[in-house]
Amino acid sequence: MEYIPDVHPIDLSNYSAKRIRKPRQILFEMHRAGVYHGDPYPRNMMVQVKSDRVLWMDFDRAETFMSESIKQSHLDWLECEQRMMDEFVDGLTADVKLRRIHETWICYYEYV
DSSP, X not given: OOOOSSOEEOSGGGOOHHHHXXXXXXXXXXXXXXXXXSOOSGGGEEEETTTTEEEEOOOTTOEEOOGGGOOHHHHHHHHHHXXXXXXXXXXXXXXXXXXXXXXXXXXXXXXX
């Protein structure tokens, strides 16, 4: 466990085109390592603006899979999680242009 000061969920205030790609890339790497996060919402994607560090938090719903024993249902979970992440990235990028949360509203307020 690590204490990380001054981290905030990714949102309009700390958005950058470069920064929004990082949680997507980290999720891709987790999936390649056989880790399903299980809660891919912005409250679990943290940004430390000063260092430009991006982290995933809250792995209490996570599951791990061995590549030799992974089932189709697990692959479906990973695909769904990646699709959710892609939709969030596209939505937040659109919201930046609007300068308000609209496309990603459900990600911040519906499933809290």
